[in-house]
Amino acid sequence: xxxxxxxxxxxxxxxxxxxxxxxxxxxxxxxxxxxxxxxxxxxxxxxxxxxxxxxxxxxxxxxxxxxxxxxxxxxxxxxxxxxxxxxxxxxxxxxxxxxxxxxxxxxxxxxxxxxxxxxxxxxxxxxxxxxxxxxxxxxxxxxxxxxxxxxxxxxxxxxxxxxxxxxxxxxxxxxxxxxxxxxxxxxxxxxxxxxxxxxxxxxxxxxxxxxxxxxxxxxxxxxxxxxxxxxxxxxxxxxxxxxxxxxxxxxxxxxxxxxxxxxxxxxxxxxxxxxxxxxxxxxxxxxxxxxxxxxxxxxxxxxxxxxxxxxxxxxxxxxxxxxxxxxxxxxxxxxxxxxxxxxxxxxxxxxxxxxxxxxxxxxxxxxxxxxxxxxxxxxxxxxxxxxxxxxxxxxxxxxxxxxxxxxxxx
Numbered sequence: 001x002x003x004x005x006x007x008x009x010x011x012x013x014x015x016x017x018x019x020x021x022x023x024x025x026x027x028x029x030x031x032x033x034x035x036x037x038x039x040x041x042x043x044x045x046x047x048x049x050x051x052x053x054x055x056x057x058x059x060x061x062x063x064x065x066x067x068x069x070x071x072x073x074x075x076x077x078x079x080x081x082x083x084x085x086x087x088x089x090x091x092x093x094x095x096x097x098x099x100x101x102x103x104x105x106x107x108x109x110x111x112x113x114x115x116x117x118x119x120x121x122x123x124x125x126x127x128x129x130x131x132x133x134x135x136x137x138x139x140x141x142x143x144x145x146x147x148x149x150x151x152x153x154x155x156x157x158x159x160x161x162x163x164x165x166x167x168x169x170x171x172x173x174x175x176x177x178x179x180x181x182x183x184x185x186x187x188x189x190x191x192x193x194x195x196x197x198x199x200x201x202x203x204x205x206x207x208x209x210x211x212x213x214x215x216x217x218x219x220x221x222x223x224x225x226x227x228x229x230x231x232x233x234x235x236x237x238x239x240x241x242x243x244x245x246x247x248x249x250x251x252x253x254x255x256x257x258x259x260x261x262x263x264x265x266x267x268x269x270x271x272x273x274x275x276x277x278x279x280x281x282x283x284x285x286x287x288x289x290x291x292x293x294x295x296x297x298x299x300x301x302x303x304x305x306x307x308x309x310x311x312x313x314x315x316x317x318x319x320x321x322x323x324x325x326x327x328x329x330x331x332x333x334x335x336x337x338x339x340x341x342x343x344x345x346x347x348x349x350x351x352x353x354x355x356x357x358x359x360x361x362x363x364x365x366x367x368x369x370x371x372x373x374x375x376x377x378x379x380x381x382x383x384x385x386x387x388x389x390x391x392x393x394x395x396x397x398x399x400x401x402x403x404x405x406x407x408x409x410x
Contacts (some may be wrong), residue, residue, distance in 0.1 A: 027407035033108040034402040035090035036063030040364040062090040096404030101147035144197040156195035167193040183231040192218040199256040204281040212252035249273025272298040302348040307377040311343035320377040332377040349407040356405045
């Protein structure tokens, strides 16, 4: 009996690594949208208009935009670069989809360059560029992209009629990149609307968009609700102010997120307020202020079960809120980054527990990682990083600046 038990124990020990490697929810790859930059810590002051593009490229020492693919499986191969696809002259590599779409087609924009690249990721070791586009009719400078259940992609465009001339709108693309429909976000009495990011609530036939100018040339105070089926604008909602707030968190709504119930939407602001959309499925939705993060520059959030996790750029922190009762969120965990690192982007591993972080300052040329316990919301900062200062396969030697990062679905 003892001999049999010993054999079973030995067999279990030998197979544990295989079980761990095959564990569901563990992504094999991280797709990172980045740009080659000899001077990743250069100041961008006064270099944020199309007239300054040449000066911006010189200040940062820019080369190409590119998509990089890294092996992120636990083990000795972690962080190995397995593919790199340069695509065009860099100006400001910015947002991608927030997660890899189920059709493995990823949108990635160079925002100041007004250029968007669309990648086929079905073979992660050999990503392909499917197409590139700029403005769509009068709409330019797209910012965020969401994959729809019908296979189309919905995008926010910040401007119409040229750079920061007027409110942009929404554009829906079919899987081949053809424009299905466009709709303007312009509303009389609200000249500062600039569609920023969006969440799709298919169960309620709704889309929720934030409004904030990328260049902070003006301040916006609204959130917009649309009907998904035909992109009709349902309501433009004013962010409700409160007289006892020391700091105005009711400005520049940023990244709406659908919670785990598939019907509730929370909308953060760049000034670290948090608002709940009430009666979303009706024709008269409203906004309720439910939380103040306490910092004054908050960026990209993700939803992990009952928790909203968001980067606190001004606080050098990542914060996890319990939002199972969305009217009464409360903080359950916080991790602090080094004081010279300013986190911006956050990506969540599908069905896993890992978070990828990109940002500014000393974080401008690397990717950091953290984990979240999906039962408790506890965050843990991991020692692993991916360094973007290296010799790159296309001949670029030096730094690169990552921005959008997405874990693979498998």
